[in-house]
Amino acid sequence: MKINAEKMHFKVLNQQVRQCEEPNIVIDNCCGQRYIAAGLSGREIEIYGTPGNALGAYLDGCEIYVHGNAQDAAGDTMNDGCICIDGMAGDAAGYAMRGGSMYIRGNAGYRAGIHMKAYQEKQPLLVIGGAAGSFLGEYQAGGTIIVLGLGCKGVPVGNFCGMGMHGGRIFLRTEELPPDLSQRLVCAPATPEEMDSIRPALERFCAFFRQDEKELFQKPFYCIVPNSRNPYRQLYTGN
């Protein structure tokens, strides 16, 4: 089913999406409608234009492909499914993700993947093709964030990367590390095992966005994890 979203209010659009019985939905002329596919499962949704804030919030198993840029809070607290953005994403992409995967071809804004968490089979994944803004993975508790920094010079993340992180992993494809990495994080070149663990995600990224896979491996990957020996040491007082 095809929905022409031109000048359509978000309530009407979301109602049509929810009531649609066909599994495949194409949304055309999208311009700022919020909450598209929020909490939804079992559909394949293709969006042309600029979907509004909270695209796929609480998503529970859809495949969403955006031909364009996404605004703020795409994939907020998503639980399952896949959001693919053939463009850039606004602030707080993948905020508090708890499952599923999200692929962004271009840059992501501030606070991407903050509060991301994982539990048993629920292992969220966020792949950012370009650069990420400040506070990437702040308070991250689980899951995997990968920043490829394609087309970007220097460090592909802003300030305070992984601040307060206490679980999960952040991979950065870069020659230069962020100068302000917290002492409570451990950053090292990714091991072959770690690289194997993210290879399917990288392959999928390349397939989605027609990216040359060889180019990805022309720069080193680093893996950042929390220093779990004593994460709270001297946070407030010597202990």
Place this chain on the structure above:
Amino acid sequence: MLREGQIRIPSGCAISGIFSRSGKPVCGDRIVQSIAVMHDRSNGLGGGFAGYGIYPEYKDCYAFHVFYDDVEARQRGEQFLERHFDIVNLSRIPTRKVPSISNEPLIWRYFVNPLPHKLADSQLDEREYVARCVIRVNSTIEGACIFSSGKNMGVFKAVGYPEDVGEFYRLEEYSGYCWTAHGRYPTNTPGWWGGAHPFAMLDYSVVHNGEISSYDANRRYVEMFGYRCNLLTDTEVIAYIFDYLLRRQGLTLEEAAHVVAAPFWDTIARQPEEKKKELTYLRKAFSSLLITGPFSILLGFEGGMMALNDRLKLRSMVAAEKGDLFYVASEECAIRAIEPELDRVWSPRGGEPVIVRLNQNNREEVQP
């Protein structure tokens, strides 16, 4: 009615801006179409616009836009204006009836020049004279509020959704090289006409999405220099901060941005020596003008516009270009709605100002 500051309503906003670098006029209906897309970010309790280059026929006069509560307030206001200014032209600002906008005050416009002997007696430069007169009217004349006082620019604001406010003020009849817009969702305080954005002093105007937790510290500081925060809403103080830093202290826009959105000390510590010195100086010299809390603002001024986020980027802002046109908005959709194909789209970083100006050959004498 209890006004701002007397009541607190715990409860987002939208901003949009268009700037034509070539100076080619943009019709006011464009900015109305843009801000209308973000309807759901505001709640009908305030909308407003600032246009630059809209009064070419009176470009050398200060254009005062004034709200009066009643006829008596207008008489008191006009008495003051006649004592201090040569009024070249006066009229009601043309409006049209819009069902959703009611209880409008009397809305008048004056094109004025300071009376030469009064100005000479005051021993002030012209802009300071005008600014002091505006502050005096707003703080001492009951029921009168000069809400726009620059040259060749004007603020149009009301209680209502911004698209209705644009219709109310017939903005499609104006065109200019720069437009900013605001849709209000008052957090903490009620909506009233004076409290709608933009807030302006001389040619500086500010629209703001956010909430300033440093308001009172900032207010106490600027009030030392003669400003009066009468409207008791946080954005007002931002307009005075920029007037103070840019006009009175002579800071550049970049410097002013580094005062209000100063980097953290540990970020400053990582800068090259020269930069470190400069940023340290600005933070220390104007520590009371650091604005804390979330904000995204557009500052309009004669010949240019600046977009700025707080240093943590706690409010959204997207910028874009298409040829000579520069766009900026809380949401990308507000830009795409009026310019679907863009040459470049990007998200400015927190605390890093984006400054656009008229191309050199189109720039008229921009005052320092």
